[in-house]
Amino acid sequence: MERLLGDLKSGECACVKCIQGGGAIRRRMMDMGIVPGVELEVIRRAPFGGPLQVRLKGYYLAMRRGECAKIAVTDINEELIEQPLASR
Amino acid sequence: MKIALVGNPNVGKSTVFNVLTGSNQQVGNWAGKTVERKSGIIQRANQTIEMIDLPGTYSLTAYSQEEIITREYILRENPDVVMAMVDASNIERNLYLVLQILELAPRVVIGLNMMDLAVSSGLTIHTAELALALNVPVIEIVAAKGKGIEEFLDEAIRVGTLSQDPLPRKVPYPQALEQKVRAMEGLLSKNPWATRYPLRWLAIKRLERDPEIGQDWKASAPGISQSKDSCCDTGYGVSYELLKTTSLPGEELLETYEAEGWSKDHFEMAFADAKYQYISEILPKFRTTINPGKPTWTDSIDAWALSPIWGYPIMMAVLGLVFWGSFVASAPLGGAISQGMAWSAEVIVRLLQWGQAPEFIQSLIRDGIFAGVGAVLAFVPQIAIFFAFFSLMQDSGYLARAAFLGDRFMQLMGLHGKSFFSLVSGFGCNVPGIMATRTLEDPKDRLITMLINPLIPCVPRLGVMSAVVAAFFPGSRGSVVMLSLLMLSMFLVMVSALFMRRVVKQTERSAFVMELPLYHIPTLRNVLLPTWQKTYSFLKRAWTFILVASIVVWFLSSYPQGVPMQATWAGKMGGWLSFIGAPLGFDWRIMVSIVFGFAAKETTLSTLGILYGVAANASQSIAQAMTGAMTPLNAYTFLVVYMLYIPCLASVVTTYKESGSLGWTSFGVAYNLILSFIMGWIVFHGGQALGFQ
Ligand SMILES: Nc1nc2c(ncn2[C@@H]2O[C@H](COP(=O)(O)OP(=O)(O)O)[C@@H](O)[C@H]2O)c(=O)[nH]1
Ligand SMILES: [Mg+2]
Numbered sequence: 001m002e003r004l005l006g007d008l009k010s011g012e013c014a015c016v017k018c019i020q021g022g023g024a025i026r027r028r029m030m031d032m033g034i035v036p037g038v039e040l041e042v043i044r045r046a047p048f049g050g051p052l053q054v055r056l057k058g059y060y061l062a063m064r065r066g067e068c069a070k071i072a073v074t075d076i077n078e079e080l081i082e083q084p085l086a087s088r
Numbered sequence: 089m090k091i092a093l094v095g096n097p098n099v100g101k102s103t104v105f106n107v108l109t110g111s112n113q114q115v116g117n118w119a120g121k122t123v124e125r126k127s128g129i130i131q132r133a134n135q136t137i138e139m140i141d142l143p144g145t146y147s148l149t150a151y152s153q154e155e156i157i158t159r160e161y162i163l164r165e166n167p168d169v170v171m172a173m174v175d176a177s178n179i180e181r182n183l184y185l186v187l188q189i190l191e192l193a194p195r196v197v198i199g200l201n202m203m204d205l206a207v208s209s210g211l212t213i214h215t216a217e218l219a220l221a222l223n224v225p226v227i228e229i230v231a232a233k234g235k236g237i238e239e240f241l242d243e244a245i246r247v248g249t250l251s252q253d254p255l256p257r258k259v260p261y262p263q264a265l266e267q268k269v270r271a272m273e274g275l276l277s278k279n280p281w282a283t284r285y286p287l288r289w290l291a292i293k294r295l296e297r298d299p300e301i302g303q304d305w306k307a308s309a310p311g312i313s314q315s316k317d318s319c320c321d322t323g324y325g326v327s328y329e330l331l332k333t334t335s336l337p338g339e340e341l342l343e344t345y346e347a348e349g350w351s352k353d354h355f356e357m358a359f360a361d362a363k364y365q366y367i368s369e370i371l372p373k374f375r376t377t378i379n380p381g382k383p384t385w386t387d388s389i390d391a392w393a394l395s396p397i398w399g400y401p402i403m404m405a406v407l408g409l410v411f412w413g414s415f416v417a418s419a420p421l422g423g424a425i426s427q428g429m430a431w432s433a434e435v436i437v438r439l440l441q442w443g444q445a446p447e448f449i450q451s452l453i454r455d456g457i458f459a460g461v462g463a464v465l466a467f468v469p470q471i472a473i474f475f476a477f478f479s480l481m482q483d484s485g486y487l488a489r490a491a492f493l494g495d496r497f498m499q500l501m502g503l504h505g506k507s508f509f510s511l512v513s514g515f516g517c518n519v520p521g522i523m524a525t526r527t528l529e530d531p532k533d534r535l536i537t538m539l540i541n542p543l544i545p546c547v548p549r550l551g552v553m554s555a556v557v558a559a560f561f562p563g564s565r566g567s568v569v570m571l572s573l574l575m576l577s578m579f580l581v582m583v584s585a586l587f588m589r590r591v592v593k594q595t596e597r598s599a600f601v602m603e604l605p606l607y608h609i610p611t612l613r614n615v616l617l618p619t620w621q622k623t624y625s626f627l628k629r630a631w632t633f634i635l636v637a638s639i640v641v642w643f644l645s646s647y648p649q650g651v652p653m654q655a656t657w658a659g660k661m662g663g664w665l666s667f668i669g670a671p672l673g674f675d676w677r678i679m680v681s682i683v684f685g686f687a688a689k690e691t692t693l694s695t696l697g698i699l700y701g702v703a704a705n706a707s708q709s710i711a712q713a714m715t716g717a718m719t720p721l722n723a724y725t726f727l728v729v730y731m732l733y734i735p736c737l738a739s740v741v742t743t744y745k746e747s748g749s750l751g752w753t754s755f756g757v758a759y760n761l762i763l764s765f766i767m768g769w770i771v772f773h774g775g776q777a778l779g780f781q
Contacts, residue, residue: 025601027356030356031149032181032601035360046496051492051496058177059178061602062505062604064495064499064599067601
């Protein structure tokens with residue numbers, strides 16, 4: 001099942017499928033370790049529609065919901081189908 | 089020998105740097121940037137070593153101002169050895185940068201810091217295995233306790249004196265990618281320009297279409313500064329000049345790949361992907377986790393500090409403490425400085441009288457130089473204590489949490505979570521508020537935050553305002569009036585932020601993707617050293633401007649000599665300006681006090697006192713005297729204008745120094761003035777139309 005990171009409830013885990021859009025924001029996410037295949041856990045969502053606190057690779061990241069809506073995720077137990085790089 | 093400290097933000101670079109260089113540091117700016125450049129000279133084993141503390145970065149692809157600096161430094165100045173600092177408790181992401189460094193710089197030593205945190209969160213790192221996997225020396229450190237730092241430096245010196253570059257293990261790329269790298273390497277290997285960097289790195293960057301590949305830069309660096317001032321030299325910026333651009337071979341190959349779907353973005357993604365892939369492959373060799381899922385210190389603190397219910401009250405309490413410390417507890421110190429200045433002015437004037445110096449020199453020294461400079465020096469305790477708290481909050485990791493909580497409100501104004509702290513600080517004093525914008529990565533966010541900060545009334549302004557409010561609006565009406573003024577300021581901050589967004593061109597909205605670091609207990613040295621450096625540089629930069637400005641204000645207000653205030657040049661200026669004041673119902677006296685308020689707004693009451701002929705210096709009696717000459721509506725209009733126009737000279741100077749742009753500073757000043765008068769006009773005429781008097 002494919003969802004957006006922004007739709008996850010706090011405490012839920014998921015696996016990054018792809019990052020939509022490009023440019024600096026995408027490069028930033030890449031630098032922070034958000035690449036396809038990485039496991040993420042939403043720790044908490046700030047009140048009033050504020051940013052999300054996410055755990056990945058053993059550290060914490062804060063991201064706005066707008067940015068989270070660019071990250072498509074799949075459930076972890078679902079086998080990540082290895083895709084050819086060109087389609088990402 | 090040149091050694092550079094490189095690593096992610098918050099891994100302990102500055103801690104190591106401070107321990108190694110001690111007080112032997114030079115803090116300047118990178119040319120044309122407001123990012124601090126810290127370097128220091130140390131002597132070890134008959135070697136003179138220049139150490140550089142580079143800004144924290146997550147990768148060597150340019151993103152923020154700081155990252156560009158780090159990248160440019162390594163590319164253009166070729167440090168002999170790179171000390172790559174790694175946070176052991178967050179090793180997986182940290183290694184991503186290390187892999188990039190290893191491709192670019194041949195001589196690298198890894199410092200595995202925060203070993204204590206790694207242990208307490210149940211991680212075991214087998215250092216020898218890590219060294220073996222990457223084929224790079226690795227040293228364990230606990231920088232906060234001073235452990236392993238000397239060994240780290242010794243190892244760096246050893247690597248720096250090797251006769252041949254060591255060969256770190258290469259990142260294996262997937263077959264399809266590796267082929268393309270090889271093909272590009274083949275084309276580049278014969279090019280003379282290409283010999284200066286490792287071939288593999290160059291090929292990768294060429295595939296990513298990195299614009300800097302092929303460029304020749306000349307560093308017009310004085311290298312080691314000759315300045316006598318050992319502590320905080322502000323000069324010595326290195327600037328680079330583009331000499332020429334060589335076009336490298338491989339353009340056709342790139343076009344072929346492009347046609348096959350391998351664009352620039354695609355290459356970047358593929359290389360990043362492969363690096364992370366490689367890290368997760370080698371990770372099990374050197375990292376074992378015991379007891380995963382056990383909540384760490386950070387988890388337990390965050391459960392409170394970021395909780396939807398308690399997060400905001402805790403943040404208010406922390407900010408309250410910062411304010412109390414910097415603006416209330418520091419007040420006696422500031423007062424003592426003012427008194428000390430007044431006292432030394434008296435002593436010097438006595439001496440001058442004894443030496444029969446002319447009257448005007450005495451007045452210049454007492455009322456011009458000492459009064460003006462003293463008003464600024466009185467800020468120093470505030471600024472120092474504020475920065476101590478600021479370092480404490482930044483190093484401990486709380487500042488990132490405050491940004492997390494405040495981001496939603498900042499987003500409404502199109503700003504970044506980190507702007508929140510700058511704006512809140514403005515309530516205390518706009519000068520540190522403007523300086524606090526340094527933590528913002530995006531230069532445009534930073535500029536906007538800096539320009540709207542003066543709209544927030546600082547403590548001294550609030551003091552004058554409440555005295556005037558108390559005189560004109562006694563009883564409970566007073567608090568309603570005060571509240572309405574504060575709401576107005578908030579509203580204008582918001583509107584102005586949105587307006588500035590349109591004026592300040594921004595190609596891409598800045599992303600809020602921010603690390604929430606683990607909590608650390610900051611070391612005393614890490615708090616005190618930057619506090620001292622920042623305070624010192626504030627003094628040093630401000631004082632020439634303030635001195636000149638104080639003399640100008642004194643001159644205007646005391647010449648021609650022996651005439652009443654109204655007939656001095658400043659008084660005449662007020663008179664000329666009364667055509668601006670008239671539509672707002674201001675008489676010349678109010679205009680004069682507004683003109684004088686430029687130097688420092690807290691002087692406004694005493695100026696009004698002189699103009700209304702009230703000898704007493706109690707603020708209540710001055711305000712009382714005003715009630716005879718003004719209607720409440722006049723007073724309210726005055727309060728609005730007073731609250732919104734430029735806070736003081738010191739804030740203007742700080743804006744100029746921090747933005748580095750005369751144009752934007754003038755824009756900010758003009759914006760403030762125009763906005764305040766327009767708001768005053770609306771209030772005055774709106775009030776009249778509604779029948780208030
Ligand atoms: N627990 C722990 N904290 C450390 C260690 N080294 C540094 N710190 C703390 O980590 C924070 C960030 O350090 P700093 O040197 O400013 O990092 P930089 O951003 O890389 O310059 C500070 O509060 C330090 O006191 C360490 O080995 N263990
Ligand atoms: Mg640092």
